Amino acid sequence: MAALAPSVAEVRAAVRRALTGLPSGGTVLVACSGGADSMALAAATAFVAPRLGLRPGLVSVDHGLQPGSADRAAEVAKWAADAGLHPAQAVGVTVAGRPGGPEAAAREARYQALVDCAREHRAVALLTGHTRDDQAETVLLALARGAGPRGLAGMPERRELAGVPLLRPLLDVGREQTRAACVALGLTPWDDPHNTDPAYARARVRHDLLPELVRVLGPGVVANLARTARLVAEDAAALDDLAVAALAAARVADGLAVPALTDLPPAVRSRVLHAWARELGAPPAALAHGHVLALDALVTAWHGQGPAHLPGGLLVARRANRLVALGPGTGTDRA
Numbered sequence: 001m002a003a004l005a006p007s008v009a010e011v012r013a014a015v016r017r018a019l020t021g022l023p024s025g026g027t028v029l030v031a032c033s034g035g036a037d038s039m040a041l042a043a044a045t046a047f048v049a050p051r052l053g054l055r056p057g058l059v060s061v062d063h064g065l066q067p068g069s070a071d072r073a074a075e076v077a078k079w080a081a082d083a084g085l086h087p088a089q090a091v092g093v094t095v096a097g098r099p100g101g102p103e104a105a106a107r108e109a110r111y112q113a114l115v116d117c118a119r120e121h122r123a124v125a126l127l128t129g130h131t132r133d134d135q136a137e138t139v140l141l142a143l144a145r146g147a148g149p150r151g152l153a154g155m156p157e158r159r160e161l162a163g164v165p166l167l168r169p170l171l172d173v174g175r176e177q178t179r180a181a182c183v184a185l186g187l188t189p190w191d192d193p194h195n196t197d198p199a200y201a202r203a204r205v206r207h208d209l210l211p212e213l214v215r216v217l218g219p220g221v222v223a224n225l226a227r228t229a230r231l232v233a234e235d236a237a238a239l240d241d242l243a244v245a246a247l248a249a250a251r252v253a254d255g256l257a258v259p260a261l262t263d264l265p266p267a268v269r270s271r272v273l274h275a276w277a278r279e280l281g282a283p284p285a286a287l288a289h290g291h292v293l294a295l296d297a298l299v300t301a302w303h304g305q306g307p308a309h310l311p312g313g314l315l316v317a318r319r320a321n322r323l324v325a326l327g328p329g330t331g332t333d334r335a
């Protein structure tokens, strides 16, 4: 018998770690683009899941944005069916007409289809093929745009997506390993032209910036960036927990009590104000650092200034020792 390639063993071990403990008999659904990362993930899941009493399945989304994309999704689904994955589905989505740029619109359509499919099959987890390299790219992009710890924490290994557990088993596996695993298994993954299109910031980071960092700083830089994300994520989670308690303690009937906010460490207070703004209905995507700073000024730099403006037409004013939300555009208290 031929020896198992180390790359195949590494990907399988990572998948085994991620799937261990999931409810027996459940379906684990791999989101597969046909690229090397998610093909390696699908092949490993097909091997590992049955050994853990789980059922492997796969869904490939056709965004309908490139010629031949429907055929490719169908080919991936056919390969999956032959490899013993069930369901093995290709799903078409409509990207046009969604808000945001083309990338954001495609991502939203994709995740909606993936979640629908996971629900339809009562999947106990949805798996994506994000790798350590994807994580390093995410951290660099977050640094460059001045993101706070939430952005620098990168992608979590596990989160809930509309009630479906989303797992990223390969976050600690390098892209080189997924490519090598595909070669060892005789798989021919598809190379998404967007991944090399210099119009996209992520593609420039992948092809220009990260290789240059590796050249200048050494090969450990990718794993180190991913480790930074993990460390920051732990700290950010602890601060988030403190903020939940601080928000609860600051609540009064019609808003928040300023004295309960004043002495909080800024890292906790900004989280409290951010969470409260979201609760009031500020759309998270539009809620920026500057909005939270304006709320913070009502607490820490109060000089009788007017209300702070939040996205969604919301206004927050200081009334004596309270922060209160005013009805959108009316200037009247909401409570």
Ligand SMILES: Nc1ncnc2c1ncn2[C@@H]1O[C@H](COP(=O)(O)OP(=O)(O)OP(=O)(O)O)[C@@H](O)[C@H]1O
Pocket (backbone or CB within 6 Å): 030, 031, 032, 033, 034, 035, 036, 037, 038, 039, 059, 060, 061, 062, 063, 110, 127, 128, 129, 130, 131, 134, 192, 195
């Ligand atoms: N069209 C798609 N259908 C199903 N899942 C997808 C699709 N596109 C992306 N995904 C999922 O999202 C993950 C991240 O995709 P992205 O395109 O950002 O990264 P990638 O590094 O190019 O991954 P891959 O090599 O698997 O395409 C993929 O590994 C896969 O699990």
